[in-house]
Amino acid sequence: MFAEQYKKAYDSIGPSPEKYKEVLINASEALDAAGAKTVNTAEKRKRFRAAGPAAVSAAALLCVFLALPVCAKNSPAFYRVVEFISPALADRLVPIEKSSSSQGITMEVEAIDLQGNEAQIIVSMCDEEGSTADRIHGPVDLFDSYNLFDYGSETTLGGCSFLAYDEETGKAYFKITTQTSGTYRKDKLHFSVREILCDKSSEEREIDLTGIRESVPTRMEALNGMGGMMEEDSLPPSLAMTYGTQEDPYCRSSVLDLRRADECAADDFTVTGAAYMDGVLRLQVCMGDNRHADRHVQPFLVDADGEEKYEDYSVSWQETVGDVSYQFYEYWFIGELDNPEDYSMYGIFHDSGECIEGQWEVIFRVA
């Protein structure tokens, strides 16, 4: 009686036609690749594209993942990445697996590690099932639009790093670190993302310093950003800033008065000029309208011996023309250059594609 019932019950269980087909396709692929006698499944299942600026090189990550036994598939891709980068974090992660869809994209909070006022959240993004838009197909950026809220306090500090893109599942994984002023409550947490930047790319471009001028008009500009390795107090007099007051809260600084916003591209980089004055090499770049993009540049000054130097300080400001708000950066390389013509410069230009605004939010608790 039990045997009959058990058989009857399990007779109805089997692989879905899709899964069966998938296995057959795998077998066919193995055959196709079979000049050799054995099939290198690791090669065949090459599927990860790891984050560029990760703590370990992408090549090393790939080697490790691809060397993993296939059964490691039982753990999600991010878990294997995290386990490799930080076994301690992997051990602390608590599964959440709650998702939210908006604009044809599904966000899933995969897991979290909550320690006092700090949280490390593993989040994935993928095209919604059935979507043909193919928006998530590589590294993407959450554009600092994420927030973890425990119905008491909001995130006060945060950071987001791209972990890996799993080509098989089409999921892009991120690790988000947040901090709040108090201790996070565990019984009800709300995680949200508002913007996603897709199709990020970066390109190395030469920046022409030929005929660099040593006398260029400057003007004082109200800044919306500044920073660098050098303290403001140590900046040479020619770069001295005026600090904001109650009446005028903006810091102001001298910047090269070269091309204005209406001469620049709204959706691309424009190198608006460079000058070497008073022992400072200045490079000015307009990023176009950056409100819904993330264009930025990392410039490097290279001396005759090939030594590279990062900028010592940079300032940024905006200029608005009609509906377009142009973002400018000026990079300062401080120090006497014996012979400026012996120097060259290049920059890594980071561009981003489509910015998708949506409402991805999940509520969960941590057991």
Add this chain to the structure above:
Amino acid sequence: MPFRIVLSVKGGKGKLMHKENPYEEVIERSSGMVYRLAYSLVKTRVDADDIYQEVFMRYIKAGPVFDNEEHEKAWFVRVTVNCCKNYWKSPWIRRRAAFYEGYAGEKVCAPAGFGPVFGETGDIGSEEQLLIETVKELPEKYRVVIHLFYYEEMSVEEIGKITGMKASTVRTRLTRARKRLKEKLGGL
């Protein structure tokens, strides 16, 4: 062909028959058995899907040559059981299981595909469904022997040989599993 000669069951006794893909016959023949065994051990469709795929990836990678149908079946049973054991060893899976067990205790829904979800076994009667769910509640060591004994109709000795247990251990586990099921279902 590059890999192996596949003895065909459908092609008739002693007759060698190849489909275009030499793996296809074996996969077709073992597909249901592997999936059902995986499902009985890992308990969810989502996880059974993973194990199912994993087993056939191993098969394709290893390319074993089977002496006969029994040898083939034994190989797939052993590999499926091993894959399920590895699955449970994964710290992520263990933590996930513990996490949702905690959830279940407070009647909070676990995500789709995880936990004992009724209705995922298709159009079967409520009695069969209850039976499946009851068996799922048994420890894994009992589920293996129950499934192989009752569904695959393997003898105690065969189960012992494939799983690496003594026949007496298999017998004891079967007895204990039956006792537990009897307490919950009656009959047996």
